[in-house]
Amino acid sequence: MKKICLLFLIILVLAGCATTVRYFPYTQQRFPAKSFYYFVTISPGSQHPPASEPYTVIGKVQVSGHASDGVTDKILMDQAKTVARKRGADAIINVKTKNFGYSGMYIVPGHVSYRSFMVRRHEEVVVARYHPERQIPYSDILLTFEGDLIV
Numbered sequence: 001m002k003k004i005c006l007l008f009l010i011i012l013v014l015a016g017c018a019t020t021v022r023y024f025p026y027t028q029q030r031f032p033a034k035s036f037y038y039f040v041t042i043s044p045g046s047q048h049p050p051a052s053e054p055y056t057v058i059g060k061v062q063v064s065g066h067a068s069d070g071v072t073d074k075i076l077m078d079q080a081k082t083v084a085r086k087r088g089a090d091a092i093i094n095v096k097t098k099n100f101g102y103s104g105m106y107i108v109p110g111h112v113s114y115r116s117f118m119v120r121r122h123e124e125v126v127v128a129r130y131h132p133e134r135q136i137p138y139s140d141i142l143l144t145f146e147g148d149l150i151v
Helices: 001-018 074-085
Strands: 018-027 041-042 057-066 093-108 110-120 125-131 134-150
Touching: 018 074, 041 074, 057 074, 074 093, 074 134
Parallel strands: 041 093
Antiparallel strands: 018 057, 057 134, 093 134, 110 125
């Protein structure tokens, strides 16, 4: 039972680490948090709010995650909206999304394994076997979302 609980705890910790969220405040002023159902507007970098409605930039949010962990653009956007609601922002402007593809080789070092066999009643034979290093190719995509929070 303890092993099952430990396994569940490890899976829970790994699932919670799928995205990395960073917030950089630009002002010391605090704003009340918005409700969970508040609609946060997202504007791409080329589109700005109307000049008739002044706004104040209160900070910057960056969210990133790996595609191999099941992270999608929608998940990153939802995480950014959650941060905006907690900080009391009305919208996210100057939004940029980037995808970095990378690949490499994961090297498993060589090792020696020992196995023992009972040949006869009182005779034991130990066999050593060398396993050479293995190179395992991998590739992944790092998805990032960043934007400025405004009030």
